Amino acid sequence: MKVAKRTFDAVIVGAGGAGLRAALQLSEAGLKTAVLTKVFPTRSHTVAAQGGVAASLGNSTEDNWHWHMYDTVKGSDWLGDQDAIEFMVKKANEVVVELEHYGMPFDRTDNGKIYQRPFGGHSQNYGQTPVSRSCAAADRTGHAMLHALYQRNVRANTQFFVEWMAMDLIRNADGDVLGVTAMEMETGEVSIFHAKATIFATGGAGRIYYSSTNAFINTGDGVGMAARAGIPLEDMEFWQFHPTGVAGAGVLITEGVRGEGGILRNAAGERFMERYAPNLKDLASRDIVSRSMVTEINEGRGCGTEKDHVLLDITHLSPETIMKRLPGIREIAIQFAGVDPIKAPIPVVPTCHYQMGGIPTNYKGQVIVPKDGNPNVPVAGFYAAGECACASVHGANRLGTNSLLDLLVFGKSAGETVVADFQSGQLTLKPLPDDAADVSLARIARLETQTNGVEVNDVRLDMQRVMQKHAGVFRFADMLKEGVTKILEVAERAKHTQIKDKSKVWNTARTEALELDNLIEVAKATMISAEARKESRGAHVRDDAIDCAETPNGRDDKNWLKHTLWYSEGNRLDYKPVNLQPMSADVEPIALAKRTY
Amino acid sequence: MTLNRGRVRWQCRRALLELDLVFTRFLERHFDRLTDGQLADLDDLLLVEDHDLWGMINGSRPVENDRWKEMVELLRAG
Ligand SMILES: Cc1cc2nc3c(=O)[nH]c(=O)nc-3n(C[C@H](O)[C@H](O)[C@H](O)COP(=O)(O)OP(=O)(O)OC[C@H]3O[C@@H](n4cnc5c(N)ncnc54)[C@H](O)[C@@H]3O)c2cc1C
Numbered sequence: 203m204k205v206a207k208r209t210f211d212a213v214i215v216g217a218g219g220a221g222l223r224a225a226l227q228l229s230e231a232g233l234k235t236a237v238l239t240k241v242f243p244t245r246s247h248t249v250a251a252q253g254g255v256a257a258s259l260g261n262s263t264e265d266n267w268h269w270h271m272y273d274t275v276k277g278s279d280w281l282g283d284q285d286a287i288e289f290m291v292k293k294a295n296e297v298v299v300e301l302e303h304y305g306m307p308f309d310r311t312d313n314g315k316i317y318q319r320p321f322g323g324h325s326q327n328y329g330q331t332p333v334s335r336s337c338a339a340a341d342r343t344g345h346a347m348l349h350a351l352y353q354r355n356v357r358a359n360t361q362f363f364v365e366w367m368a369m370d371l372i373r374n375a376d377g378d379v380l381g382v383t384a385m386e387m388e389t390g391e392v393s394i395f396h397a398k399a400t401i402f403a404t405g406g407a408g409r410i411y412y413s414s415t416n417a418f419i420n421t422g423d424g425v426g427m428a429a430r431a432g433i434p435l436e437d438m439e440f441w442q443f444h445p446t447g448v449a450g451a452g453v454l455i456t457e458g459v460r461g462e463g464g465i466l467r468n469a470a471g472e473r474f475m476e477r478y479a480p481n482l483k484d485l486a487s488r489d490i491v492s493r494s495m496v497t498e499i500n501e502g503r504g505c506g507t508e509k510d511h512v513l514l515d516i517t518h519l520s521p522e523t524i525m526k527r528l529p530g531i532r533e534i535a536i537q538f539a540g541v542d543p544i545k546a547p548i549p550v551v552p553t554c555h556y557q558m559g560g561i562p563t564n565y566k567g568q569v570i571v572p573k574d575g576n577p578n579v580p581v582a583g584f585y586a587a588g589e590c591a592c593a594s595v596h597g598a599n600r601l602g603t604n605s606l607l608d609l610l611v612f613g614k615s616a617g618e619t620v621v622a623d624f625q626s627g628q629l630t631l632k633p634l635p636d637d638a639a640d641v642s643l644a645r646i647a648r649l650e651t652q653t654n655g656v657e658v659n660d661v662r663l664d665m666q667r668v669m670q671k672h673a674g675v676f677r678f679a680d681m682l683k684e685g686v687t688k689i690l691e692v693a694e695r696a697k698h699t700q701i702k703d704k705s706k707v708w709n710t711a712r713t714e715a716l717e718l719d720n721l722i723e724v725a726k727a728t729m730i731s732a733e734a735r736k737e738s739r740g741a742h743v744r745d746d747a748i749d750c751a752e753t754p755n756g757r758d759d760k761n762w763l764k765h766t767l768w769y770s771e772g773n774r775l776d777y778k779p780v781n782l783q784p785m786s787a788d789v790e791p792i793a794l795a796k797r798t799y
Numbered sequence: 800m801t802l803n804r805g806r807v808r809w810q811c812r813r814a815l816l817e818l819d820l821v822f823t824r825f826l827e828r829h830f831d832r833l834t835d836g837q838l839a840d841l842d843d844l845l846l847v848e849d850h851d852l853w854g855m856i857n858g859s860r861p862v863e864n865d866r867w868k869e870m871v872e873l874l875r876a877g
Contacts, residue, residue: 241812249814249849345850365809387809418819419812453816530850533857534817708805 205383205639206393209631210236210361212620213381213397215368215424218246219344219609220588220616221403222351223297224567227617229358233624236395238366238384240419240713243352244345247405247417248609251344252456252530253321254336255301255606257294261315262334267291268789269326270335274604275792277323277487278597279740279757281437281765283781284791286565286593290604290611297610298337304350307339319527320461323487323601329799332485336603341456341530347606367713368423369642371400371431371584372634379569379584380632382427383642387713390706392642398629399583399620402428402561402569403613406589407724408441411554412663412670415447415454424590426720428561429727430641433581434571434767434776436592437559438724439732440741442600443675445491447553449511451538455531455550457602460484462527464516466495467547468503474512479799486799489599489741492552496675499551506549513547552675556600558741559727560592562767565785567591567616572767577778583629585620587612594765597780598740649715655700658715665692665718665725673732678745682733689729690773696722727768734775737762754796763794802838804830810845817853821874829873841870 212228214221217239228235239246258265270291275282302308302316309317318334326333339346355362368382369392381397407422408414429435445466446455460466466484468474478494479486486494495512504510516524516531521544524532535543562570564578567587573579588609595608623629672685696718701711738747738756747756767776782791808830811822833841844852844867854860855871862871 241814245812245814245849247814250816342850345848388806415816417812417814417816419814451816451820453820529859533854533859537817537857538820705805708803708809710805710808713809 208393208395210234210395210397211624212399212401213395214401214403215382216403216405217243218403218405218588219248219347219606220613222355223610223613224401224403224587224617225355225360226351226358227614228620229355229360231621236361236363238363238368240367242364243362244348246348247419248344248348250417251606252341253458254338254343254603255298256324256335256603257298257337258335259295259316259318261311262318264326265333265335269328271789272328272792273324274595274601276797277599277601279599279797280794281597281739281780283594284783285781285785286595288784288786288789289565290595290607293611294607297614301347301350304354306346306350308337309339319458320485321602322457322485332482341528367716369716371427372638373431374632374635378582378632380634383639387708390709392639392646394639396634398624398631399585401616402586402590403588404590406557407721408554408557410665410669410721410725410728412666413447413452414554415444415452421717421721422724423717423720425560426723429723429770432771433561433569434769435559435727436562437594437766438727438768439735439766440558440598441554442488442556442558442741443492443552444555445488445495445552446514446550448534448538449549449551452553453534453538455514455534455548459514459516459528459531462523463519464514467513467515468498469505470503474498482799487599488602490799492675493743495552511549511551514550515547516543517545517547556605557589558596558598558600560590561586563591563593565593565615566619567612568619572776572778585616587616598742649701649712650704652698652700655698656695658699658718661692661696661699662718665722668692669725673729676743676745677732685729686733689725693722693726723770726773730773731766731768735762735766759794801835802842807838807842814849815853818849821856825874840866844870
């Protein structure tokens with residue numbers, strides 16, 4: 203069947219922080235660039251980021267990139283690639299100052315510099331004391347960032363395709379990427395976006411879990427598309443559970459609350475983090491805090507009639523501080539927890555928040571796959587950045603504020619790589635295969651003709667419950683095994699989703715059915731990768747991993763200091779080495795050590 | 800011109816989970832019964848930035864336009 207075709211130098215899928223930062227690089231270099239997005243750019247999920255963006259500017263306390271690098275490697279539980287981490291922390295000041303020049307309204311210190319506040323896992327002097335490294339624009343950092351980048355893109359003539367949903371990656375027989383198919387929501391028509399370069403910046407898939415801080419838009423489309431097209435997914439067993447989601451609702455209470463002095467308490471009113479992390483206490487790394495909270499709950503010290511949560515206490519802060527530094531928190535607590543945090547503590551539980559794994563890339567933003575014995579061969583024409591990608595800087599656990607930094611650094615880097623490859627003539631428009639749109643058209647046709655199928659909402663809910671129960675904060679061998687069977691059953695049912703509304707125009711039911719296909723890929727990758735990894739590391743914590751001298755905190759470096767690669771076809775697993783070597787001679791490798799805070 | 804309901808429904812997909820939760824209830828309970836006039840008011844309200852819209856719904860921000868008041872009430876009531 204014939205479908206309309208559009209041709210560009212580059213097509214970027216996603217207009218969040220990563221997509222907009224990449225687009226800017228391309229458009230300013232004069233490349234004809236299309237940006238596809240499901241929603242208006244400034245309604246991308248980056249808007250939700252409140253806490254800030256990390257950079258070792260040292261405006262509020264002494265700081266340098268060496269400390270930031272150490273914290274990031276340690277935070278990653280040594281699963282992060284040290285070359286990419288060095289690249290990111292060294293670029294941090296540059297990309298943040300650049301953003302300031304684009305008009306980002308950062309909070310200021312009295313002497314006019316960017317105000318910085320402390321955040322979990324960030325420290326001075328290699329883990330000694332908390333450092334103020336997070337640059338914020340009140341509690342609207344992501345919003346302000348997106349607006350600054352969007353305005354800049356408009357100026358640079360980036361062409362936006364708003365309310366277009368990319369459906370499938372187009373590859374030729376050699377595996378080169380030639381663009382994507384996409385559906386225009388307004389018409390329901392599928393088109394081909396043919397390009398010399400394709401950049402994925404589609405964000406995370408936090409909606410695979412039942413309890414999530416993520417908005418509904420985070421359905422992992424890019425990750426799912428890549429997996430269906432034969433690209434392996436890296437380290438998908440690692441999901442960050444944010445310690446402070448409002449119990450029941452999932453809505454995030456930013457770590458900035460603890461940065462400003464908030465304290466976690468158990469049923470006895472005890473500040474229990476003093477026992478688990480004597481140095482950084484409530485500001486220890488997220489996985490540690492989440493695990494400590496679950497331990498308190500599991501051991502019967504949880505709060506409420508069900509003893510199923512702990513309390514985040516800011517009643518000792520002055521109302522002025524709360525209003526000035528943490529304005530949005532009060533409304534969230536009132537609306538979703540029914541408490542005024544000025545007067546009473548907020549009930550919180552660890553909640554799925556961030557996807558550490560994703561589409562494998564190097565620090566240049568090139569998508570890399572194993573080929574002919576080399577684990578890291580770039581896929582011609584394919585790049586990725588942001589939460590959908592795995593560079594891998596976050597390894598087994600991301601530090602707060604390092605994601606916005608990741609968007610800026612690797613969005614820009616992917617853009618720079620494309621521009622360089624374009625200018626050197628390496629990127630060419632390769633002929634499209636005749637069947638380029640067939641897979642997408644078949645998916646649409648199936649939804650149109652499916653009878654006796656299953657409801658999208660039912661399958662999604664089943665998936666979310668299985669993930670929550672079988673691959674949560676603490677993981678158990680038998681539960682994971684059972685989880686694999688169950689998630690494969692759910693995936694089987696997802697092949698038969700049915701929608702009642704068969705109209706073409708603005709059919710949101712169809713959009714949600716297509717999104718579910720992507721979520722399911724991510725859920726399978728997560729469960730299967732988690733079941734296979736027989737150790738605890740960062741956010742992946744197994745009950746059967748023993749804490750002893752050879753395996754500190756259950757981390758088994760002898761057997762498991764390696765990245766997982768999951769292939770959708772046959773649910774095959776492969777592994778590749780972690781890069782423990784920094785990029786330059788400026789810094790020694792950060793040596794393996796037990797992670798304590 | 801009457802608005803396409805599917806289009807307006809898609810505009811209820813927001814960047815903040817707070818709003819998604821509020822809109823889920825709203826879509827279940829009220830959306831299908833909105834008159835064309837109400838739908839147009841909603842469509843206009845949905846152009847507001849997420850943080851501002853959330854502020855209006857939780858009461859920390861005044862509802863700046865009389866035209867939005869009825870819809871904001873419905874969103875608040877759940
Ligand atoms: C509540 C919350 C608070 C956070 N706070 C912080 C913080 O303070 N600091 C920090 O560093 N990190 C924070 N994070 C994490 C950080 O916000 C995200 O990791 C980051 O914003 C992701 O950005 P992105 O550009 O990769 O994707 P997103 O901003 O999610 O953008 C994805 C884009 O892709 C588009 N898209 C997706 N699928 C398709 C498709 N099929 N077709 C077309 N377009 C598509 C979307 O429309 C959107 O434009 C927070 C996360 C949450 C949930």
